[in-house]
Amino acid sequence: MTDTRLPCPGRLDGETGRTLHEKAEALAVRPGDRLVLEMSGTDSMDARGGAWVVAVADAVRARHGEFAYEGQRGEVADFMNLIGPGLVGAPSTAKSETGFFERVGETGLDWLGEFNEFVVLTVDTVYWTFIAPFEGKGFRWGLWADEVYEMGVRGVRINCLMNFLLGMIIAMLSAAQLEQFGAGILVADLVVIAFARELAAVMTATVVAARTGAAIAAELATMKVQEEIDALRGMGLNVAQFLVAPKVLALLLVMPCLAGLGMIAGLLGSAVWGVLVMGHPARLWYNETMAAAEMSDVFQGFLKTLVFAVMIVLIGCHNGLRVRGGSRGVGLMTTRAVVMDIFFIIVIDMIFASVFYYMLD
């Protein structure tokens, strides 16, 4: 270990500081060496000069050397007292790099922890939605009614519009193909089967995820940030009972209704195309549709909507309650909730499709 002394210019400003830094670089401090900045000849320094001193200290420590200064006086001493303490001494030991396996393990533990939280929330919610009301522990019917209005009634228009347009698009696409074989009327069959089994449920779930799922996550996250969740728990009230259960029961009612309306809207959309553009008689289109409609298809679609409903509420609440930090956290968690919603809509739809494919067809 050797000491290297570096004299500091009489007036330390942006220009002389740069020269000082270049000199320090040229000294090529080796690990364990000490660089002492000799400041007895310095009469004044400014902020830019101070920044160069910081840069010199950083450069020394980046090479695992030590930085020190001495001989400062007067105004310069005041300045160095302000910036000095963080610069002097041995390099701070950098946080050790985490290895590949450590990172894998950490991620795994994070996931396990989150999964555990989700399961606890789910169990709590199932208890407070389906069991506790029968034990006379109370259910917030007032909030439930508000939620039904907010999630359901106010979502009817946008949901029907989306399904109507989707119905029209499907009719357009399939008509182009089927008309080549003179089988244009089969578009009615195709649309009714697609909507009953898949499209009404998935399209409605997507609209609900974007409207209601995002709203739930943002609401709970904001409540958490503003200590409302703590206030609730501090009164001995259960979050699952108070906030989650009414939403689950509301969406369980609303989702099949919206999907049913969505299905009708989708069929209307395809009928508009079939009758007005393709020129089939309305009567014929109606009969074809009704003949192709199967109760089992409709049932399959509705069953899915119930699963989607519970999932959207739970994912929204789960992400909302996990928020950390302020407004930025709220935004992050809302985004996360909607992304997870849409991902799991597709996954659940896939599971349903394969189950029905192998079991029933």
Added chain:
Amino acid sequence: MRHEEPHDAFIEVRDLVAHYDETLVLAGVSFAVRRGEVFVIVGGSGCGKTTLLKHMTGLLTPTSGAVYCSGQNITEMNEDELARMQRGIGIAFQSSGLFNSMTVGDNVALPLREYGGVEERLVQAIVRLKLSLVGLAGAEHMMPEELSGGMRKRAGLARAIALDPPVVYFDEPSAGLDPIIAAGLDDLILDLRGLLGITFVIVTHELDSIRKVADRLLMLDRGKEIFLGTLAEAEACDVGRVRQFFERRADEFIMPHGPR
């Protein structure tokens, strides 16, 4: 330093150790709060005051240690027991914790409606009484966002005392308020203590507020207890950081123009 007889300890914290993720926040804190006193937890920002308050009210679970409330260890309670204990305490939060979706009146009425078994006419009367106690008479139909910061804190306090709890925890009563309103809140705390015999546990770092309301105080520094005693003892204390706090002196290295 600790001479309390066990029988006058209303709330007792023993060797409380707590972590936030992997950071140690509380490193073995022990003290007792006596019935009817205003007990103040002080310390610089980020020293674990609010965390301690959340542990005392059962909102967080500690790494180790115990919190006794009327002789019962709340860290070992199950969810139902904890909920029952929490009905017996009032908590007023730093950002008030009022439910933004409800009127101020409904906020105060919430614990009454959930637990009180009180008839609705009386609920209304109690709400008006509590709101006038905190100087917010007539605000019951306003929404929380229509209130100013100081009014919100008062409304939060009204909700905390809705069920007439024997103890109220108050997180940062004067943070973010102007000195006049902050002083008003301090008066209010003393009035409520005198009028209703409520024990107060207050977290703050406002020196004026501490001098006005504190009977006894606990000072924390980086999660460790550095002082426990009466206000007079604290003012006379010659432990470096305690003196520094009461004399409002900054840490040495950030005062270049101090006396040479």
